[in-house]
Amino acid sequence: MAPAASGPQLSYYGGKVLAKVKVVQVIYGAGTYLAQTTADASPGVSSFYQGVTASPYFDWLSEYNTTGNAAGGQPGTNQVIGRGSLSGRYVIAPSAANNGNAIQDANIQAELNAQIAAGHLPAPDANTLYSLFFRNGQSICAGSSCSLVSGGFCAYHNTIAAGSLPELYYAVEPDLSNVIGCGAGNAFQNTTSVASHEMIESVTDPGVGLANVYGPPLGWYDGNYGEIGDICNGQQDTVTGGDGVTYTVQKQFSNVAGHCIVSRTTTNDFSVTASPASLSVARSSSVTATVSVSVTAGAAQSVVLGASGMPAGVTATFSPASVTTGSSARLTLSTGATTAGGTYSVVITGTGVSATRTTSVSLVVSVPVVNNFSIAASPATLTADRGSSAVATISTAVTAGAAQSVALSASGLPAGVVASFSPASITAGSSARLTLATSSTMAGGTYALVVTGTGPSAAQTTPLSLVVSVPVVANFSLGVSPASLALVRGSSGAVTVVTGVAAGAAQTVALSASGLPAGVVASFSPASITAGTTSRLTLTTSSTMAAGTYAIVITGTGRTATQTTPLSLVVSVPVVANFSISANPASLSMDRGSSGVATIATAVTAGSAQTVVFGASDLPAGVVASFSPTSVAAGGSARLTLSASSGAAGGTYAVVIAGAGPSAAHTTTLTLRVSVPVPPPVSTGAVVNGGFETGTLAGWTPGGAAVSVVSDGCHSGNYCARLGSTVAAKGDSNLAQTFTAPAGSVALTFGYKMACTGNATGDSATATLRDAAGGTLVMPLPMMCSLTGWWQVGVYITPGHTYTLTLVNHNSGIPTDPTYALFDDVAFSSTGMGPSRH
Numbered sequence: 001m002a003p004a005a006s007g008p009q010l011s012y013y014g015g016k017v018l019a020k021v022k023v024v025q026v027i028y029g030a031g032t033y034l035a036q037t038t039a040d041a042s043p044g045v046s047s048f049y050q051g052v053t054a055s056p057y058f059d060w061l062s063e064y065n066t067t068g069n070a071a072g073g074q075p076g077t078n079q080v081i082g083r084g085s086l087s088g089r090y091v092i093a094p095s096a097a098n099n100g101n102a103i104q105d106a107n108i109q110a111e112l113n114a115q116i117a118a119g120h121l122p123a124p125d126a127n128t129l130y131s132l133f134f135r136n137g138q139s140i141c142a143g144s145s146c147s148l149v150s151g152g153f154c155a156y157h158n159t160i161a162a163g164s165l166p167e168l169y170y171a172v173e174p175d176l177s178n179v180i181g182c183g184a185g186n187a188f189q190n191t192t193s194v195a196s197h198e199m200i201e202s203v204t205d206p207g208v209g210l211a212n213v214y215g216p217p218l219g220w221y222d223g224n225y226g227e228i229g230d231i232c233n234g235q236q237d238t239v240t241g242g243d244g245v246t247y248t249v250q251k252q253f254s255n256v257a258g259h260c261i262v263s264r265t266t267t268n269d270f271s272v273t274a275s276p277a278s279l280s281v282a283r284s285s286s287v288t289a290t291v292s293v294s295v296t297a298g299a300a301q302s303v304v305l306g307a308s309g310m311p312a313g314v315t316a317t318f319s320p321a322s323v324t325t326g327s328s329a330r331l332t333l334s335t336g337a338t339t340a341g342g343t344y345s346v347v348i349t350g351t352g353v354s355a356t357r358t359t360s361v362s363l364v365v366s367v368p369v370v371n372n373f374s375i376a377a378s379p380a381t382l383t384a385d386r387g388s389s390a391v392a393t394i395s396t397a398v399t400a401g402a403a404q405s406v407a408l409s410a411s412g413l414p415a416g417v418v419a420s421f422s423p424a425s426i427t428a429g430s431s432a433r434l435t436l437a438t439s440s441t442m443a444g445g446t447y448a449l450v451v452t453g454t455g456p457s458a459a460q461t462t463p464l465s466l467v468v469s470v471p472v473v474a475n476f477s478l479g480v481s482p483a484s485l486a487l488v489r490g491s492s493g494a495v496t497v498v499t500g501v502a503a504g505a506a507q508t509v510a511l512s513a514s515g516l517p518a519g520v521v522a523s524f525s526p527a528s529i530t531a532g533t534t535s536r537l538t539l540t541t542s543s544t545m546a547a548g549t550y551a552i553v554i555t556g557t558g559r560t561a562t563q564t565t566p567l568s569l570v571v572s573v574p575v576v577a578n579f580s581i582s583a584n585p586a587s588l589s590m591d592r593g594s595s596g597v598a599t600i601a602t603a604v605t606a607g608s609a610q611t612v613v614f615g616a617s618d619l620p621a622g623v624v625a626s627f628s629p630t631s632v633a634a635g636g637s638a639r640l641t642l643s644a645s646s647g648a649a650g651g652t653y654a655v656v657i658a659g660a661g662p663s664a665a666h667t668t669t670l671t672l673r674v675s676v677p678v679p680p681p682v683s684t685g686a687v688v689n690g691g692f693e694t695g696t697l698a699g700w701t702p703g704g705a706a707v708s709v710v711s712d713g714c715h716s717g718n719y720c721a722r723l724g725s726t727v728a729a730k731g732d733s734n735l736a737q738t739f740t741a742p743a744g745s746v747a748l749t750f751g752y753k754m755a756c757t758g759n760a761t762g763d764s765a766t767a768t769l770r771d772a773a774g775g776t777l778v779m780p781l782p783m784m785c786s787l788t789g790w791w792q793v794g795v796y797i798t799p800g801h802t803y804t805l806t807l808v809n810h811n812s813g814i815p816t817d818p819t820y821a822l823f824d825d826v827a828f829s830s831t832g833m834g835p836s837r838h
Contacts, residue, residue, distance in 0.1 A: 008222050008231045010255055014070030015207045015219035016077050016126070018169070021084035023049045023199065024122060024130045026115075027091040029099050031135025034177045036188045043245050045133070046089045048192045049199075051241020053084035056263035057196070057249060062297040063256045064204050064220050064228075067271050072215055078273070080296055081203060083242075087128070092120055105142040105172070108132065109160050112170060123165070129202050130170040131195065136177050144762040144812075147174040151766040151783040151810060154182035157198045159209030159217075169206040171198035181779040183236060189248035193236050196249035197229040204228050228252045232260035239263060268298030270325040271357055272350040278362040279333065283341070286334040289361055291318070293325045293350055300325045303350040307331065310346055311365065313339035325352070333363060341367040371401030373428035374460060375453040381465040386416075387440035392464060394421070394451055395431040403428040406453040410434070410464075413449060416442030417466065428455065436466055444470040474504030476531035478556040478563035486570040489519075490543035495567065497524070497535045497554060506531040509556040513537065513567075516552060519545030520569070531558065539569060547573050577607030579634035580666060581659040587671040592622070593646040598670060600627070600657055601637040609634040610661040616640070617656045620674065622648030625655070634661065642672060650674050687739055690750075690826035692719040697735070704733035705811065706820075715751040715790045715824035723765070723809035724820030726755075730813025735823070738804045741797045745828040748780075748805065749794040753822040756785040762812045765821035769795055772802040785819070794829065 025046055027038060036044040042051075052058075058081070066076035092115050098107040112130060115121045121130070134140060140147040147153055154176070160168035176182050176190050183190030201208075205227050207217030214223065225231045231253040238246050239262050251260035273292050281287040293303050302324055307316035313336030318329045333346065344363045349356060374397045382390035396406055406428050410419040416439035421432050434451065449464040477500040487493045499509055509531055513522040519542035529535050537554065552567040580603045588596035602612050612634055616625035622645040627638045640657065653672045659665065688699025692709050695718070706725040714720035723733040741748070748769065756763055767781035780795035797803060809821040 008225045008253055010064070010204075010220045010222050010228060010231075010253065011071045012064075012066060012068070012076060012220055013211075013215050013218040014072065014074050014076060015205065015211070015217040017064065017066055017079050017081055017219055018084070018127050018129060018203045018206055019079045020082050020127050021053060021129050021199065021203050022087045022125070022127045023053065023084065024087045024128060025049060025089040026112075026121065026130055026132045027089065028111075028132050028134045028138075029092065029094045031138070032175075032177075033133065033135055034175055034187055034191060037133050037175070037191065042243060043188075043247065045191065045195065046086060047243060047245060048195065048241070048247050049131070050086040051243035051245055052192075052196065052239060052247055052249060053086065053199075054242030055083075055239050057239045058083045059298075060254065060256075060261070060264045060266050061200070061203065061252075062266060062269075063254065065296055066219075067296065070216070074216075080271075080294055082295075084127070084203075087122060090121055101137065102139040102141065105140070105158065108140070108170070108172060109158075109168075112168060113160065113163075113165070116165060116168075124168055126166065128169065129199065129206075130168065131173060131199070132170060133173045134175055136175040138174070140172055140174055142172075145783065147172075148176075148179055148182075150768050150777075150779055151764050151808070153783065154179075155194045155198050157202045157206075157208075159207050161210055167207065167210075169202050171195070171202060173198070181782045183234065183248075185236060185248050189236070192248050193250045197233070200252050201227040201229045235260050237262045266297045268301055268352075268354040269296045269357075270294060270301065270303060270350065270352060270355065271296050272303075272348060272359045274331065274348055274359050274361045276361075278364070280364040280366065281333065281335055282366050283335050283339050284337045286332055287363075288333075289331045290328050291331050291348055291350075291359075292328040293323050295325045298354070301352045301354060303352040305329055305331075306349045306351070307333075308347045308349065309344065309360075310363070311339060311342070311344050313337075314344075314363070314365075316346065331361075335365055339365050341365050369400035371404050371455075371457045372399045373397060373404065373406060373453065373455060373458060374399050375406070375451065375462045377434070377451055377462050377464045380463065381467065382436060383467045383469065384436065384438050385471050386438050386442050386444060386468050389435055389437040390466070392434045392436075393431050394434050394453075394462075396426060396428045396453060398428050401457075404455040404457060406455045408432055408434075409452050409454070411450045411452065412447065414442065414445075414447045414466075414468075417447070417468075419449075434464075438468055442468060444468050472503045473560055474507050474531075474558075475502040475561045476500060476507065476509060476556065476558055476563060477502045478509075478554065478565045480537070480554055480565050480567050483566070484568040484570065485539060486572065487539065487541050488574050489541045489545050489547065489571050490574075492538055492540035494536050494538045497529075497537050497556075499529060499531045499533060499556060501531050504560075507558045507560060509558045511535055511537075512555045512557070514553045514555065515550065517545065517548075517550045517569075517571075520550070520571075522552075537567075541571055545571060547571050575606045576663055577610050577634075577661075578605045578664045579603060579610065579612060579659070579661060580605050581612070581657065581668050583640070583657055583668050583670040586669075587673070588642060589673040589675065590642070590644055592644045592648040592650065592674055595641055595643040596672075598640045598642075599637050600640050600659075600668075602632060602634045602659060604634045607663075610663060612659040612661045614638055614640075615658045615660070617658065618653065619655055620649060620651065620653045620672070623653075623672065623674065640670075644674050648674050686742065687748075687826045687828065688737065691717050691824060692721050693717045695719050697721070699737055701736045702734070703736070704808075705729040705731040706733050707735060710822070713753065713822060715753070715822070717824070720822050720824035721807070722820055722822055723807060724755075724811050724818070726818055726820065728813050728816075728818045729811055732808055732810050733820075734806055734808045736804060736806045737826075738802065740802045741799050742828060743799045744830045745797060745799055747794045747829040747832055748797050748803070748826070749792060749829050750805075750807075750826040751790050751792050751824045752781065752784075752807075753790045754784060754819075755821070756819045763810060763817065763819035765807075765809050767793065767808065768806045769797075770804045770806075771798075772804070773798075790822075790824075794832070797828075 098111040157171040205219035211218035235251040384390040706729040764783040
């Protein structure tokens with residue numbers, strides 16, 4: 001079942017693309033690989049990269065060139081996508097720390113950087129893609145998602161931020177030998193299909209690993225469906241490579257075609273650009289620019305160049321006048337003696353066989369100017385006490401023509417102010433010093449002055465504000481931090497006494513404290529400070545003083561002022577240490593022969609922390625308790641493991657958890673339910689309640705966070721099953737049924753529909769089918785997320801075999817990202833199955 005026709009459309013968000021991808025195939029250490037992965041002979045993975053990068057599979061990607069503007073309106077990176085190449089195959093020897101049986105994406109990034117730095121892999125350029133292949137059975141995890149497991153991935157590509165090297169683009173390719181769920185072909189066909197998926201996504205969106213918004217470095221992307229390959233996930237086809245060999249590839253989404261394709265016929269086209277895009281020229285002179293003509297689609301062609309939009313007196317010549325796309329010409333713009341000054345847009349036109357394209361350059365024509373200058377004062381506002389002086393710098397600059405001599409003067413001076421310039425005359429482009437001297441009797445206030453510069457061809461002015469103030473009486477501020485001090489009697493504590501200059505000059509301040517209760521001694525260090533500095537006040541309490549809250553007054557005495565500030569002293573009596581204990585969860589359920597875990601948490605409820613020793617009692621026969629660790633400091637927690645033997649009796653028990661410390665002991669109760677597993681029912685000949693039309697889960701075994709039958713949005717009939725919830729329900733929700741495939745059946749099919757936001761992290765739906773004969777497990781539905789509409793899934797089965805089908809929805813529990821999946825119409829088919837995805 002395909003998505004609605006109004007679905008996918010890739011948008012360009014301003015990031016880079018790989019214009020001519022150069023694939024470096026990397027074999028990640030020794031081990032067992034699919035034979036074609038390490039083969040020199042064709043067909044193999046190396047010949048696949050060499051052949052497919054030089055095939056029509058790449059030609060139509062020109063529709064994703066970045067010569068236009070991005071979605072936000074900013075210019076694109078002006079890149080044209082063409083065919084690529086294979087740079088070679090390299091075998092590396094990763095460090096032991098980065099080459100275990102299970103490794104993280106961080107290990108791969110560290111190893112790739114190290115191998116390049118050591119010279120074992122070629123250094124990257126703007127088009128390099130490292131395609132890393134891993135040995136059979138090696139598990140790779142990126143965050144919470146891992147390779148080739150239920151809910152995992154087949155491959156991925158990522159980005160390493162630029163450091164000492166350029167940005168690194170790489171693809172992770174797990175070994176697909178004997179893997180089900182990563183394509184409909186054999187292991188080599190599925191390997192090239194998955195590799196083509198990651199290669200084309202890297203070409204059109206190489207910076208996705210660094211993107212966190214819909215903007216650069218994100219390239220071509222669909223906010224609902226993902227990247228170019230995600231939209232066509234699992235749709236395989238073939239293409240003939242440049243080496244004449246036919247390879248299996250995955251289809252990619254074409255905005256032009258509106259669907260998934262391998263190749264299409266492209267119309268010859270080209271672009272025209274000019275550099276620089278802005279030119280400046282004086283009258284009776286000339287200026288040049290380079291006009292580049294690039295192939296944007298199809299084959300090269302001859303293009304005739306022309307120009308229009310020039311003002312009177314301007315001529316344009318091209319050398320040569322006609323070029324082949326992919327080359328450039330020199331444009332010369334010549335002005336006449338009477339060409340009017342101004343800014344003009346000159347349009348450059350390229351006329352080819354298949355199209356006509358234009359670009360423009362800005363031409364600025366200048367004419368001789370009259371000598372002129374500017375003048376400014378810094379600072380523009382001067383402040384002075386009366387009886388003192390203030391200084392400003394008067395700067396000039398040439399704004400047109402040549403420098404000239406400028407005589408300086410000042411006007412608007414109030415009575416009692418004298419202005420003097422040093423020097424009084426300067427050359428435009430230099431500066432002078434202006435001194436304003438005030439008398440001791442002039443009135444305070446703000447005065448608007450004007451500084452004038454007078455030259456032979458121009459006179460300019462600049463304003464200057466003078467603020468004259470009358471000296472004020474010195475004063476200071478006084479405060480204490482913190483404003484409240486809590487002490488246990490018999491102890492001491494300190495606060496900081498803070499002073500500041502509130503007016504005039506700083507003065508010496510003597511500190512004292514009053515209102516001290518009996519049993520409290522105050523000391524200042526130092527006892528006398530300069531306003532604007534601090535002192536440390538220490539309060540020491542006796543062991544017998546009365547508890548309570550006391551108001552103390554801190555006084556600062558200076559030469560011209562005295563200030564006070566309050567300090568609250570809270571004296572308390574020491575308390576006996578105590579703690580609390582709790583179990584989380586407070587209830588555990590387990591089958592006999594299994595174990596369960598709870599966290600035993602403690603908290604300090606009085607006094608200081610003490611050592612708490614754990615124990616458990618009232619355990620049923622066959623159940624053993626263990627703590628890790630066996631004791632903690634109050635405020636810490638331990639892990640309690642309850643293990644039930646295979647012979648433990650079923651039932652519900654109240655287990656007492658005890659914590660004992662030097663000054664207190666407490667208990668909490670944990671409810672333990674031990675159950676005897678009941679094997680699930682087996683149906684023969686048909687799936688029981690496969691369409692959930694009973695309105696119940698009859699025939700199914702539910703489990704996990706949230707499983708229900710709903711009647712809204714189902715695929716057919718009145719009911720369907722919903723795994724997960726419309727509100728965040730952290731964990732897995734699952735349904736299972738065991739059945740025997742009837743005679744004549746060839747496939748098991750079912751429908752599913754996701755409700756998964758684009759911001760979900762690790763959320764997915766999956767399905768597994770286990771054959772009781774040999775225990776073979778297949779994944780008819782690998783990890784899926786961000787899909788719309790109902791999808792049909794099918795998997796081949798063998799009549800007479802007994803299978804267990806398990807449907808799973810995983811929710812990370814983020815409150816803003818609830819995820820659930822609808823399942824419906826589970827049935828056998830005698831004719832085949834619908835499309836599958838990986």
